[in-house]
Amino acid sequence: MVRLDWAALLLTATAVARAVTANTPSIVPGAYIVEYEEDQDSAEFVSSLDGEASLRRDLRFKLFKGASIQFENVKKAEEVAAKVAEMPQVKRVFPVRRYPVPHHTVHSTGDNVEAMLSKRQDSGNDTFTPHLMTQVNKFRDAGITGKGIKIAVIDTGIDYLHPALGGCFGSGCLVSYGTDLVGDDFNGSNKPTPDADPIDNCNGHGTHVAGIIAAQSNNPYGIIGAAQGVTLGAYRVFGCEGDVGNDILIAAYNMAYEAGSDIITASIGGPSGWSEDPWAAVVSRIVENGVPCVVSAGNDGATGIFYASTAANGKKVTAIASVDNIITPALLSNGSFSVDGNSSAAFGYTTGEPGEWNNVSLPLWAVDFNTTDPADGCDPYPASTPDLSGNIVLIRRGTCTFVQKVTNALAKGAKYVIFYNNVPGTATVTARVDGIEGVAMVTAEQGETWIRALEAGSKVVVSLGSPTSSSKFLANFNNTATPGFLSDYTSWGPTFEVEVKPQFSSPGGMILSTYPRLLGSYGVLSGTSMACPLAAAVYALLINVRGTKDPKTLENLLSATARPNLFRRNGASLPFLAPVPQQGAGLIQAWDAAHATTLLSESSLSFNDTDHFNPVQRFDISNTGTKAVTYSLSHVGAATAYTFANESTITPITFPGELTADFATLSFEPSGEFTLQPGQRKIVKVTAAPPKGLNAKRLPVYSGYVAINGSDGSALSLPYLGVAGSMHSATVLDRRGTLLSRSRDSMNTPVPANVTFVLPPAGHANDTSYRNRTELPKLVATLAMGSRLVRVDVVPVSNCTRAAKKATVVFGTKTLGQPEGMPSLYNARGTFEYDWDGQLDDGTYAPAGLYKLAVKALRIFGDETQGSEYDAAETVPFRIRYLEAPAKVKRQDEKC
Numbered sequence: 066m067v068r069l070d071w072a073a074l075l076l077t078a079t080a081v082a083r084a085v086t087a088n089t090p091s092i093v094p095g096a097y098i099v100e101y102e103e104d105q106d107s108a109e110f111v112s113s114l115d116g117e118a119s120l121r122r123d124l125r126f127k128l129f130k131g132a133s134i135q136f137e138n139v140k141k142a143e144e145v146a147a148k149v150a151e152m153p154q155v156k157r158v159f160p161v162r163r164y165p166v167p168h169h170t171v172h173s174t175g176d177n178v179e180a181m182l183s184k185r186q187d188s189g190n191d192t193f194t195p196h197l198m199t200q201v202n203k204f205r206d207a208g209i210t211g212k213g214i215k216i217a218v219i220d221t222g223i224d225y226l227h228p229a230l231g232g233c234f235g236s237g238c239l240v241s242y243g244t245d246l247v248g249d250d251f252n253g254s255n256k257p258t259p260d261a262d263p264i265d266n267c268n269g270h271g272t273h274v275a276g277i278i279a280a281q282s283n284n285p286y287g288i289i290g291a292a293q294g295v296t297l298g299a300y301r302v303f304g305c306e307g308d309v310g311n312d313i314l315i316a317a318y319n320m321a322y323e324a325g326s327d328i329i330t331a332s333i334g335g336p337s338g339w340s341e342d343p344w345a346a347v348v349s350r351i352v353e354n355g356v357p358c359v360v361s362a363g364n365d366g367a368t369g370i371f372y373a374s375t376a377a378n379g380k381k382v383t384a385i386a387s388v389d390n391i392i393t394p395a396l397l398s399n400g401s402f403s404v405d406g407n408s409s410a411a412f413g414y415t416t417g418e419p420g421e422w423n424n425v426s427l428p429l430w431a432v433d434f435n436t437t438d439p440a441d442g443c444d445p446y447p448a449s450t451p452d453l454s455g456n457i458v459l460i461r462r463g464t465c466t467f468v469q470k471v472t473n474a475l476a477k478g479a480k481y482v483i484f485y486n487n488v489p490g491t492a493t494v495t496a497r498v499d500g501i502e503g504v505a506m507v508t509a510e511q512g513e514t515w516i517r518a519l520e521a522g523s524k525v526v527v528s529l530g531s532p533t534s535s536s537k538f539l540a541n542f543n544n545t546a547t548p549g550f551l552s553d554y555t556s557w558g559p560t561f562e563v564e565v566k567p568q569f570s571s572p573g574g575m576i577l578s579t580y581p582r583l584l585g586s587y588g589v590l591s592g593t594s595m596a597c598p599l600a601a602a603v604y605a606l607l608i609n610v611r612g613t614k615d616p617k618t619l620e621n622l623l624s625a626t627a628r629p630n631l632f633r634r635n636g637a638s639l640p641f642l643a644p645v646p647q648q649g650a651g652l653i654q655a656w657d658a659a660h661a662t663t664l665l666s667e668s669s670l671s672f673n674d675t676d677h678f679n680p681v682q683r684f685d686i687s688n689t690g691t692k693a694v695t696y697s698l699s700h701v702g703a704a705t706a707y708t709f710a711n712e713s714t715i716t717p718i719t720f721p722g723e724l725t726a727d728f729a730t731l732s733f734e735p736s737g738e739f740t741l742q743p744g745q746r747k748i749v750k751v752t753a754a755p756p757k758g759l760n761a762k763r764l765p766v767y768s769g770y771v772a773i774n775g776s777d778g779s780a781l782s783l784p785y786l787g788v789a790g791s792m793h794s795a796t797v798l799d800r801r802g803t804l805l806s807r808s809r810d811s812m813n814t815p816v817p818a819n820v821t822f823v824l825p826p827a828g829h830a831n832d833t834s835y836r837n838r839t840e841l842p843k844l845v846a847t848l849a850m851g852s853r854l855v856r857v858d859v860v861p862v863s864n865c866t867r868a869a870k871k872a873t874v875v876f877g878t879k880t881l882g883q884p885e886g887m888p889s890l891y892n893a894r895g896t897f898e899y900d901w902d903g904q905l906d907d908g909t910y911a912p913a914g915l916y917k918l919a920v921k922a923l924r925i926f927g928d929e930t931q932g933s934e935y936d937a938a939e940t941v942p943f944r945i946r947y948l949e950a951p952a953k954v955k956r957q958d959e960k961c
């Protein structure tokens with residue numbers, strides 16, 4: 066039997082040398098995924114490692130044969146891992162990385178009461194707005210519900226006991242299969258405790274996702290799953306909190322595949338931009354074997370272009386972007402108010418944090434009566450302000466933080482604050498400030514009603530019950546600011562190798578769905594996490610209608626029929642289409658996809674960058690209908706997005722970036738109209754010329770659509786993109802953001818030259834008894850753009866120490882080797898941090914002495930065997946010595 070030593074996985078708060086990543090997925094120390102050349106007994110494999118490693122997880126599946134292993138001695142892990150990679154039965158070895166539940170927004174949740182779960186009449190047609198936006202309603206109205214299709218949901222589990230999610234688990238139930246790979250207490254760094262029960266009682270993300278796909282109509286709010294006839298598989302990969310390792314994700318995907326899932330959906334990811342990332346590669350393999358896989362594109366839109374998320378960025382993996390719902394639903398608590406002592410009226414609110422509204426009934430007070438002031442309550446209140454301890458202060462949302470606004474109110478004695486919104490609906494406000502007992506939010510309309518009454522000199526007394534006793538109701542507001550437009554948070558592609566990402570979009574902003582019974586039963590959430598499951602359901606509907614589940618055919622259909630939208634900012638549309646790197650093909654139009662008789666052979670085209678410009682591309686148009694169709698081709702440009710703000714910046718501009726109305730020129734062959742008889746197919750040649758007059762140094766990304774209009778009324782479009790500059794010329798390493806700091810300095814302040822770090826004795830970096838007396842050098846490296854390979858060299862500064870004499874020269878840099886755990890592969894852009902305990906990649910420790918760390922980041926499309934292909938930076942020199950060097954590690958004299 067193989068001993069499972071999960072304790073070794075504990076990432077305690079001690080100074081274990083590890084790559085701590087600020088915004089790139091972090092690595093689990095000493096943990097590796099090994100892929101075998103062929104089927105191999107994992108227990109036997111691990112025992113061949115002579116007790117160096119234990120088995121984290123057996124990963125022997127039809128499409129992936131391997132294991133994840135944990136080195137007992139994290140210190141020697143890299144050394145042994147290198148040996149493992151050379152073993153004949155091993156195909157490749159890569160580190161285990163961790164991914165979080167995406168940062169979705171929970172806007173409001175329902176009541177924690179069973180009474181809410183009343184049956185609603187399930188008659189009439191589907192008017193659920195995400196369905197109206199995507200034509201999904203037409204399927205249910207026509208009796209097509211995804212019957213017979215199995216969709217696996219890889220997420221936080223599903224609260225299958227929720228009546229709207231079937232109320233049971235197993236054969237015959239809506240949630241008919243799946244498992245819990247991790248258990249409640251798993252947080253990504255401790256030992257998983259798998260069991261057979263994938264219930265989601267504590268997180269909610271997966272329950273919301275499941276309802277979007279398949280919620281039944283027995284709910285009080287009119288929520289309708291997009292494919293009510295499917296069965297779901299629940300693969301739980303998150304505990305109540307924390308992350309998941311990609312070894313568990315790889316296992317979950319393979320289990321879902323082997324359970325016969327027809328579609329696999331996952332609203333999980335982390336910044337990457339590399340389709341070769343191991344998790345993405347596994348998902349690609351499953352798609353190649355005939356199972357469509359949809360993955361949320363990510364919620365990092367704020368970070369700007371070139372920020373694709375894995376596994377969505379995998380080849381053949383369908384990445385789903387998010388648009389905002391046309392309505393803003395909100396689950397509001399019931400409050401009451403009276404004006405000048407008249408009879409009370411009801412209003413709705415969302416309780417915030419703190420939420421100590423225990424039957425508070427107080428008169429409102431407002432700092433001013435201007436309901437359009439964007440910065441209401443941001444300045445300290447005037448000296449003439451009365452004592453507000455007996456009032457609820459009413460403040461408009463906007464400009465400064467909620468905390469600043471409540472702090473100003475608190476300064477005049479206030480304990481309770483109600484915000485009124487500056488956008489439709491309400492939101493959950495968090496403003497924990499000592500002395501403040503309750504915050505809440507009401508709609509803009511409610512706020513204005515009260516302000517007008519106050520302005521007229523009326524007394525408005527507002528009563529809020531205790532959060533547990535006041536019942537909630539659903540209020541739908543029209544979304545006038547962003548209806549059907551791309552959500553600001555949706556992550557932008559393309560990948561660093563100019564692959565088109567995302568594929569298409571679906572409603573993900575402001576979505577009402579099921580939520581665990583223990584967390585309120587229903588909730589309104591936003592994120593690409595909410596967009597992705599609707600796309601998964603659409604695949605099920607398409608499989609019902611078209612009878613094929615070929616991933617490529619279905620993706621091509623959805624892409625060709627999707628509807629591109631304009632770019633929208635601050636409630637106003639710009640006069641051009643949003644770039645393909647933001648919206649892909651556009652918003653899914655499921656009915657059109659299900660019934661299209663003209664098929665395209667591709668879902669998108671990439672013209673690559675100027676170094677690899679591939680201006681001539683071909684795709685097929687097939688007429689599978691019963692009548693001859695005459696087609697004409699044309700071109701519609703989308704906004705060109707500059708990557709850099711000017712020639713001297715190296716980090717991409719953050720959202721919304723700089724968009725211009727410069728379009729490529731496309732020519733087609735055949736150039737005129739052509740007719741295809743039923744069953745005929747034609748190859749179309751597209752030749753692109755990038756837009757003229759762009760500044761190539763700023764790496765403009767141009768994009769648009771080939772429009773294919775048929776005489777039968779069909780109107781298809783094929784998205785394309787290209788980079789009018791050289792990806793290879795982009796600086797990947799931000800030298801100014803690459804520096805040396807101290808492991809305990811969370812601000813990453815650079816240290817001056819020649820600082821001495823006293824390290825724990827070699828091999829004792831995790832020993833707390835040394836903590837007070839030691840501190841590790843922390844390398845902070847910032848990647849302006851992604852880099853497939855980042856190496857770090859330990860450079861002895863003196864030329865005459867024994868260490869220096871052992872040093873070799875790599876790419877012109879004198880080096881003792883790389884710190885343990887380096888190099889780092891497939892890096893997203895962003896900052897990563899690495900605490901070095903003195904260990905090298907060969908398992909030995911660098912002797913005491915003066916060193917620099919030299920960072921080399923491979924440029925995009927660079928040749929890793931050439932030193933000139935790397936961007937380089939060095940830290941200042943620093944000295945290390947070990948606290949109490951154990952006998953084995955002899956102290957080295959650093960002097961000549």
Ligand SMILES: *[C@@H]1O[C@H](CO)[C@@H](O)[C@H](O)[C@H]1NC(C)=O
Pocket residue numbers: 073074075081137138139140828829831832
């Ligand atoms: C931490 O150190 C102790 C002894 O110093 C060792 O037994 C243990 O394996 C170490 N754990 C890790 C994760 O290195």
Ligand SMILES: *[C@@H]1O[C@H](CO)[C@@H](O)[C@H](O)[C@H]1NC(C)=O
Pocket residue numbers: 189190203206207
């Ligand atoms: C419901 O949808 C069906 C199919 O689209 C349509 O025939 C019918 O008129 C619709 N009913 C109502 C009440 O809108």
Ligand SMILES: *[C@@H]1O[C@H](CO)[C@@H](O)[C@H](O)[C@H]1NC(C)=O
Pocket residue numbers: 076077078250252254255307
């Ligand atoms: C995970 O949980 C363990 C206890 O089970 C705890 O020691 C550790 O700090 C947690 N890790 C994180 C990242 O929260």
Ligand SMILES: *[C@@H]1O[C@H](CO)[C@@H](O)[C@H](O)[C@H]1NC(C)=O
Pocket residue numbers: 435436437438439
């Ligand atoms: C309200 O505030 C806005 C922004 O400061 C200002 O433009 C507007 O004139 C104000 N309205 C009134 C009635 O004072």
Ligand SMILES: *[C@@H]1O[C@H](CO)[C@@H](O)[C@H](O)[C@H]1NC(C)=O
Pocket residue numbers: 543
């Ligand atoms: C919301 O929009 C719908 C459809 O445009 C319209 O009929 C309705 O009156 C609007 N409601 C409000 C409160 O503006």
Ligand SMILES: *[C@@H]1O[C@H](CO)[C@@H](O)[C@H](O)[C@H]1NC(C)=O
Pocket residue numbers: 562563564565671673674677926
């Ligand atoms: C762009 O060209 C490079 C070099 O040939 C290639 O590796 C990459 O895959 C190309 N990208 C696309 C999307 O074809």
Ligand SMILES: *[C@@H]1O[C@H](CO)[C@@H](O)[C@H](O)[C@H]1NC(C)=O
Pocket residue numbers: 818819915942
């Ligand atoms: C750091 O120490 C080295 C070697 O002792 C010396 O040559 C160098 O001038 C020092 N640098 C600074 C900035 O003090």
Ligand SMILES: *[C@@H]1O[C@H](CO)[C@@H](O)[C@H](O)[C@H]1NC(C)=O
Pocket residue numbers: 833834837
């Ligand atoms: C570390 O220092 C703190 C405060 O200086 C002290 O309270 C603690 O006991 C010390 N711990 C050890 C292990 O020496």
Ligand SMILES: *[C@@H]1O[C@H](CO)[C@@H](O)[C@H](O)[C@H]1NC(C)=O
Pocket residue numbers: 862863864
């Ligand atoms: C060490 O030798 C290299 C050349 O091998 C030289 O460039 C460097 O200046 C020398 N450093 C010192 C401190 O002498």
